[in-house]
Amino acid sequence: MVNPSAQVAFNSLPDWLTYLEALHPNDIELGLERVRQVYNRLDLNFSQTKVVLLAGTNGKGTSCHLMQQLLCAHGFNVGCYNSPHIHDYRERVTVNANWLSEQQHCDAFQAIEQARGNIALTYFEFGTLAAIYLLAQQSLDYILLEVGLGGRLDATNIVEPDLSIITTIDLDHQDWLGTNREVIGFEKAGIFRAQGKAVCGDLNPPDTVKQQALEKQLDIVWQQQDFCYQIEPQYWSWQGKKNQFNHLNKPNMPIQNASTVLAGLEQLGLELDINLINACFIDFQLAGRWQKISTQPDVIIDVAHNPESIRFMQQQLQQYSHQGKKIAVLGMLKDKDIKTVINTIKADFDAWYLADINQPRGAKATDLQTELTVSDKVSCYQSIQQAYKSALADAQLDDLIVAFGSFWVITDILTD
Template sequence: MAANACFDTLDGWLDYLGQIHPKEIDMGLDRVERVFNRLNLPLQHSRIILVGGTNGKGTTTALTQKLLTAQGYSVGCYNSPHIHDYKERVTLDNQWFSDAQHCQAFAQIEQARGDIELTYFEFGTLAALCLLAQATPDFILLEVGLGGRLDATNIVAPELSVITTVALDHKDWLGDTREQIGFEKAGIFRQNGKAVCGDLNPPSTVLDQAEKLSLDILWQQQDFTYELNPADNGQAASWNWTSNVSKQQYSDLPVPNMPLQNTSTCLAILEQLGVELDSQVLTNVLADFQIAGRWQQINNQPKVIVDVAHNEEAIIQLVENVKRLKQTTNGKIYAAVGMLKDKDYQSCLSLVAPIFDGFYLADINQPRGAKASDLAACLPTENVTATCENIQTAYKNALAHVQTDDVLIAFGSFWVITDLLEN
């Protein structure tokens, strides 16, 4: 494909982006930073928050956006990956940009890059920054794609850097210990900058970088805390949040459809930004919060829940959710699962093996996808109900056999959730 290509459709551009670099992932900032500097984008008009971490980046970004928007601020967001449509990745006040706007941004990047090679994600990140810079929102929230130090989003100058959690994932690129991965995540910190760390037990590398860079940082369980109030005597569960810095407190808040650890981090983000939340606004947003593919119910009788959990930390959260579900469910609970072969699916499946009554396993038919037979080898034979050639077949097979009071939970990858939500 020739340089300085131009396409009339968004699909044309996306096909092109998938062809112009031989690698899906190519860590490093040199190439993307050179193009970014050529663009000279007016990002100084917005306050930029960079959100990194192993799990919880998407929900933390989404809830922060909703809270800021509800308080009357204009907010631009960049997230990845998308579920249904590429345009989900870039939003302004929770609204998508048009196909034409994306095409214009891609053309701007294509002209600026010259002969510099960019990956799909790098090209898309630069285009997103073009769109958001032109919109000049009050805040720009950028979800880090992979790691932090060498991720394309790290070319900006954030006012606030956030680490949600640090866990083992993407070990081929980031390292195989929490300390190594924590160092990569902490690469989004800036000298004398502001930061928030939501991890309950941050690795020493994150602590060391925070001290080395003289950060103004808020730590979960030290500078801010949360507490669950369990359901009792017919009263729904609620939770409390406290800042040990400002002494701000919120009590008896609705429990949102996301881990409270990450919800707590969101409130610390707003505190670091100096945003005063109206307590009723906070209550209303938490009560209605839902993000696609995160413990999302898509069917009733039988109840079907989809979740993108695909690494050990996220699977542990899923196990806790299933345990709570068992307390209110009379029927059996089944799983429809597909996973990528570069994930630690052996450990993930060992965690969920005891809590499901059967597994419908699926191939993920793309280069990184694991086969259903690979997954089946990690489970007791009697637990494997079926192995299928794709997740749609596994899902239909499961629905044909479960009873109306049973529950089916589909999880394991964004590929799984995308395929199910689109059918």
Template sequence: MSQLSKSGRLGFNSLSAWLTHLESLHPKDIELGLDRVKLVFNQLNLDFSASKIVLLAGTNGKGTSCHLLQQILTQHGYQVGCYNSPHIHDYRERVTLDNKWFSEQQHCDVFAQIEAARGDTPLTYFEFGTLAAITMLAQAKPDFILLEVGLGGRLDATNIVEPDLSIITTIDIDHKDWLGDTRELIAKEKAGICRPHGKTICGDFHPPVSLQQIAQSLALDISWQLVDFNFTVVEDKWHWHSKTLSFDNLPKPNMPLQNASTVLAALEKLEITIDEQKLVSCLSNYQLAGRWQKIHSQPDLFLDVAHNPESVKYLKKQLENTVTGRKKVAVLGMLKDKDIFASLELISAMFDSWFLADINQPRGAQAETLKSVLVDNLKVDAGKIQCFSSITQAKSAAIAESSSDDLVVAFGSFWVVTDLLETISQKEL
């Protein structure tokens, strides 16, 4: 139910009402481009002079890198604001200050501010939310503002700001309809977050030539993984070094070391003096929801947001590191615009049985579609596959039909993690 606020501007009574309003503003979920966002952004007249801004782009690793960077900076006494997407449980997860949510009322107030500033300018749900998040963080004036790019980089709404540091975590093929179908094309879109002579980190092991050319043309102050910084693994520890700094015998965090290495390079580029004891504490205690997260025992049930070939490769490594001889059970749901075949081709041989689920969202794939890929293209025995109308049904069936020493892995989409973590909050597991 809408109402008029005291200022005479359109407002709503609750965050849920505002979010419903945001969903109605634009006919498309995604419409890349900065022209409309820039019109509204200029009206806001935000002051970032108190904060250093870090933009994080990449096919995978943005969320984990952002979270670890926030934790380390906070441990070192800095105030840090973050914007991440998508959320798992609650929209307020997207915007944090020192890892704490803003209140529902604060979100409502800033949404009203964006609504007034946009006038007749149409904004997508993501664009409106991004402008609101940037406004909240600018007004809080933290030492650092970390912004996770939503899609691509060059035309993403987060790219409206001027970063003090740009981070490109990894580059792989995803969102082909929007970013192109080669790593060279996708790299150009990611590189859109870089600025002439700007400080930049590239965490990719094999950066495309197009990115190297852009770095040269923009005269970037860039550090490259495997060239300017690197890491090695020795048993259960890892070592990191750059040309001027090194850390030995670090604990392995619950994230790809490629991304942890990128974060250390970012801290060096930001000229942060790292306390090794605080670094060890952050690495030891690192956990981000939905990233190889254990939520159930006997049988063990792990959640992972792996949803494209690159992230599935990492999930495969996690599976290979588990105790051999255990029966492995997959609970899977995916979006239809993902590269389903390439993702499942990497991991289809790892599982003994499959519990497939519909993703009941506009972009969601049907379980029968996933089954067709597994059976027709990857020659998985149809007798090992069951289909369900929801992730929670697939999970329940997988748990019920597994023995106590089996390993169940639910993956394929953020929606998988969202639905299953909600069952925990409702004490259904």
């Protein structure tokens, strides 16, 4: 652990990131007291900007990016903070979908370093404060902040939102958030503000979320109650409190989450143009979300790593048209629900290429193998790159390779 009282300065983004990785012994340390102290010292002004907080087990990243694209299409200046990144740290902070410069990130890190004094911050906390600082320097109509973990105690929750959105609620990060949907729902509902505006996109929200909405007297809209969607073979339709849109293009994301985003825009009081919406939907693609990166054989990458996201990936897989075998390249973190993930989807693949994730939280390929039977075609490798290259070498031109299980899987494949 780096001495928190030592003030430093670096001239490059890689140097700053190396410093942040050594700054705190823990990857995760939930709580807002330390972050709030530093945030208050920054004295940032968001009075001219509307802030949206997006939490959820799945879909918050894609929802954040879709909302940014839709707001930009309607003529607004929009800043966005997401985590984690896949290829380049600068992916985490965008203004009108564009990255900021390395120098801007370095300046922001320097500002946080000076403001924190003797206060120790984790990598995520430091980066979140720097992102908020960066976005405060821009002339923005909207700032969209993706919650990292949970909601109530996540570093993003230090900012007062004009709108709070929960996409879905399911089991994930159970060591930190709890072992059932009621407890996890309570944590995610921590982004609600008394008498504030909110959207809940979950199809069956836990009672804890409903109770928090009632106690805080929210102006909240609920999926299937105040807004809803219907999927048709080629298109989909959406009904909100004010708008109704038919013949919508299907974006490359769960329609449930796209529906939640439209409800969020309606809660913000925007006049929506169906032509602009459809143009965004048809072009929407977020890296690592059912993303096709190669053909002959077809290769698709997906960050799906928990039961809910795996079920959606399974739907995509079953609808995918191809002639050959389906081959899985899988790596996971050891704190994920490995058993449920593999058992949910194992019947959909003909062969498995399992890989170690060489990170502190990474599971070994042999850990994954225990959930597969001796009759399954399984190979184990010491890295994602090895597993992926072996799958490519063994695949026929009409096969389908799907690499999934963690952001680390996608990062290693795209940077290889």
